[in-house]
Amino acid sequence: MDGRKQRVLELLVEDYVNTGEPVGSRTLSRKYQLGVSPATIRNEMADLEVEGYLEHPHTSSGRVPSDKGYRYYVDQLLERPGLDRSLIQWIQDSYRARVRELTWFMHQTAKLVSDITAYPTLVIAPRVSDARLMELSLVPMRPGLAVLVLRMDSGLIESQTIAVPTELLGSDLAAMAAELSRGLHGVAVRDLENAIWRRLKGDLMRHRQFWEEMVQRLIEVADDEERVAVSGTRNMLNYPEFRDVDRLARVLGFFEKEAEIDRLVSGRSPVGIEVMIGAELPSLDIQDCSVVTAAYRVGRKVVGRVLVLGPRRMHYGRVIAVLETVSEELSRALEWA
Amino acid sequence: MDGRKQRVLELLVEDYVNTGEPVGSRTLSRKYQLGVSPATIRNEMADLEVEGYLEHPHTSSGRVPSDKGYRYYVDQLLERPGLDRSLIQWIQDSYRARVRELTWFMHQTAKLVSDITAYPTLVIAPRVSDARLMELSLVPMRPGLAVLVLRMDSGLIESQTIAVPTELLGSDLAAMAAELSRGLHGVAVRDLENAIWRRLKGDLMRHRQFWEEMVQRLIEVADDEERVAVSGTRNMLNYPEFRDVDRLARVLGFFEKEAEIDRLVSGRSPVGIEVMIGAELPSLDIQDCSVVTAAYRVGRKVVGRVLVLGPRRMHYGRVIAVLETVSEELSRALEWA
DNA sequence: AATTAGCACTCTGAGAAGACGAGTGCTAAT
DNA sequence: ATTAGCACTCGTCTTCTCAGAGTGCTAATT
Numbered sequence: 001m002d003g004r005k006q007r008v009l010e011l012l013v014e015d016y017v018n019t020g021e022p023v024g025s026r027t028l029s030r031k032y033q034l035g036v037s038p039a040t041i042r043n044e045m046a047d048l049e050v051e052g053y054l055e056h057p058h059t060s061s062g063r064v065p066s067d068k069g070y071r072y073y074v075d076q077l078l079e080r081p082g083l084d085r086s087l088i089q090w091i092q093d094s095y096r097a098r099v100r101e102l103t104w105f106m107h108q109t110a111k112l113v114s115d116i117t118a119y120p121t122l123v124i125a126p127r128v129s130d131a132r133l134m135e136l137s138l139v140p141m142r143p144g145l146a147v148l149v150l151r152m153d154s155g156l157i158e159s160q161t162i163a164v165p166t167e168l169l170g171s172d173l174a175a176m177a178a179e180l181s182r183g184l185h186g187v188a189v190r191d192l193e194n195a196i197w198r199r200l201k202g203d204l205m206r207h208r209q210f211w212e213e214m215v216q217r218l219i220e221v222a223d224d225e226e227r228v229a230v231s232g233t234r235n236m237l238n239y240p241e242f243r244d245v246d247r248l249a250r251v252l253g254f255f256e257k258e259a260e261i262d263r264l265v266s267g268r269s270p271v272g273i274e275v276m277i278g279a280e281l282p283s284l285d286i287q288d289c290s291v292v293t294a295a296y297r298v299g300r301k302v303v304g305r306v307l308v309l310g311p312r313r314m315h316y317g318r319v320i321a322v323l324e325t326v327s328e329e330l331s332r333a334l335e336w337a
Numbered sequence: 338m339d340g341r342k343q344r345v346l347e348l349l350v351e352d353y354v355n356t357g358e359p360v361g362s363r364t365l366s367r368k369y370q371l372g373v374s375p376a377t378i379r380n381e382m383a384d385l386e387v388e389g390y391l392e393h394p395h396t397s398s399g400r401v402p403s404d405k406g407y408r409y410y411v412d413q414l415l416e417r418p419g420l421d422r423s424l425i426q427w428i429q430d431s432y433r434a435r436v437r438e439l440t441w442f443m444h445q446t447a448k449l450v451s452d453i454t455a456y457p458t459l460v461i462a463p464r465v466s467d468a469r470l471m472e473l474s475l476v477p478m479r480p481g482l483a484v485l486v487l488r489m490d491s492g493l494i495e496s497q498t499i500a501v502p503t504e505l506l507g508s509d510l511a512a513m514a515a516e517l518s519r520g521l522h523g524v525a526v527r528d529l530e531n532a533i534w535r536r537l538k539g540d541l542m543r544h545r546q547f548w549e550e551m552v553q554r555l556i557e558v559a560d561d562e563e564r565v566a567v568s569g570t571r572n573m574l575n576y577p578e579f580r581d582v583d584r585l586a587r588v589l590g591f592f593e594k595e596a597e598i599d600r601l602v603s604g605r606s607p608v609g610i611e612v613m614i615g616a617e618l619p620s621l622d623i624q625d626c627s628v629v630t631a632a633y634r635v636g637r638k639v640v641g642r643v644l645v646l647g648p649r650r651m652h653y654g655r656v657i658a659v660l661e662t663v664s665e666e667l668s669r670a671l672e673w674a
Numbered sequence: 675a676a677t678t679a680g681c682a683c684t685c686t687g688a689g690a691a692g693a694c695g696a697g698t699g700c701t702a703a704t
Numbered sequence: 705a706t707t708a709g710c711a712c713t714c715g716t717c718t719t720c721t722c723a724g725a726g727t728g729c730t731a732a733t734t
Binding site: 379 | 696697
């Protein structure tokens with residue numbers, strides 16, 4: 001593809017991203033000084049259409065980029081804008097001096113990114129059955145209630161209130177938990193259910209039913225944490241292409257289908273930024289959208305992804321830049337969470 | 338208002354609730370055997386309109402209930418339907434055998450109610466600055482990190498990961514926390530900041546900066562918990578009167594404005610079910626909606642409200658019945674959470 | 675060979691006109 | 705007090721026309 005054709009494609013994509021209106025040859029030549037007449041641009045556009053980079057909504061309207069056109073733009077033409085100093089500061093401040101739990105970070109991040117980009121944002125924490133248990137404690141509260149605290153090898157810490165047999169004293173409870181903790185140290189979450197049998201002896205055996213139930217809860221806590229944080233879905237209303245209520249309903253429906261969301265992130269490359277455009281997306285509900293995702297880590301391990309969803313005419317450059325910074329800062333914040 | 342007029346109003350409201358179409362005299366007389374001709378009903382309807390119970394979208398269309406009409410219907414005519422045995426079972430099962438934290442219950446409830454009623458649902462936990470601290474522990478995790486666990490007099494238990502000075506050993510930490518816990522027992526959250534000064538002595542004084550910071554976090558945890566759980570906003574798309582995108586946007590915007598939501602619940606009667614219709618609502622964003630709310634308790638204390646929002650032509654009877662059961666079951670589940 | 679001007683052609687979207695139908699309000703009869 | 709009859713109103717749906725934007729093609733120009 002020669003230089004001028006690239007330039008035409010680039011300008012067309014950018015104009016369409018900004019206006020949402022199909023772009024005609026005259027608009028293109030007048031708005032940006034291309035130094036050639038509309039007729040020339042028309043020819044280039046006809047070529048680009050034949051090659052599949054552009055589409056015609058109908059015979060007598062301007063052109064619109066196709067999935068292939070966006071893809072070429074993102075892969076070849078896009079230049080990443082730098083972010084404002086003040087914006088970077090804002091992002092860093094959002095995480096600073098806070099040590100909280102994963103779910104807090106997830107919500108915070110979803111809100112932050114959707115506020116900055118004005119696109120709906122999801123933050124996903126995939127199931128981590130291969131995480132290993134490092135430590136387990138039971139903190140007695142009033143009789144019959146305790147707080148279960150877990151630390152995983154990924155560095156995640158989670159806690160939950162659970163019921164305990166009322167006849168157990170606080171000190172007994174703590175001691176038994178400590179014994180169990182030693183026994184289960186380093187066991188993968190998915191193996192906990194089997195491993196527990198071999199560890200239940202002595203004092204522990206006397207409240208066997210309770211401990212069995214507790215392990216169920218433990219697995220739940222470690223494995224089945226709240227999976228998705230969503231924010232800014234309302235932004236979808238800003239885009240004229242989604243003022244059609246049925247189309248809108250389909251997209252909003254997508255946000256409530258965990259299975260679809262899972263399908264979107266499973267099998268993604270483990271690190272870095274990835275862009276999916278229109279029909280490249282596995283979910284039918286959002287075929288007329290695009291998605292930009294970024295992985296985030298706890299320690300060295302990728303634990304989840306941040307996911308920005310928008311119309312196909314998305315500000316790819318800016319979204320990518322924001323996600324790079326945010327996923328970096330988020331990972332840094334989680335490193336010692 | 339005589340019996341027949343009431344009957345006309347009742348049927349009109351119910352028909353409009355079901356169909357969403359303005360109701361004409363003929364429809365009313367044909368659909369429900371009223372034993373009188375359309376002309377008679379027309380006269381009744383004209384009277385009801387003069388008295389302000391009905392409205393005319395335009396001269397040649399059926400009538401629609403006004404706020405006053407709905408209000409009369411809810412206060413005087415509404416009969417509460419019983420709930421299916423199986424539905425009650427479902428609600429109870431949703432809470433059974435789970436002891437979790439408040440936020441989990443909030444999300445669970447929002448989802449449950451929006452699934453049952455097909456209306457957007459909010460669950461609100463008001464700030465509880467007047468709660469008192471019962472117990473505080475610090476569970477050491479790896480060096481530099483611990484889990485802060487709080488128990489409040491309302492029975493709520495909350496926990497959070499926090500950073501601690503790396504030079505403090507786990508056992509010291511626990512001991513110091515225990516001392517602090519004794520000192521702060523029974524102090525109201527809003528007084529914690531002042532109370533802490535008098536308690537910081539001896540060993541505690543040596544890490545004064547840490548403890549000050551910790552109290553800040555403690556107040557945050559106890560007081561500034563996630564405030565609102567929302568579910569089912571997408572249901573709003575099912576109602577033809579909200580297929581207008583701008584109207585829809587205003588309602589969806591409401592869900593993201595905590596201040597507006599606060600205004601809605603503050604000053605409500607502390608217990609029981611309350612219905613607010615159209616212009617009775619303090620928030621401009623939702624003047625064409627209605628809201629049904631129910632209080633829920635932890636122990637004997639009202640700690641929050643469940644809030645169902647829908648178009649003014651809402652199935653009031655059913656929503657009220659569902660909220661009665663749900664708020665009851667939720668309070669029971671929280672009693673020993 | 676590449677570019678451009680000119681022009682006929684296509685298609686959409688807005689607006690006007692008209693038919694239709696649901697529902698009313700009034701009058702007069704029961 | 706109730707009801708039948710009927711003229712009238714007004715919103716909605718359909719059809720039609722028309723302007724405008726934009727194209728594709730051809731022939732002229734560089």
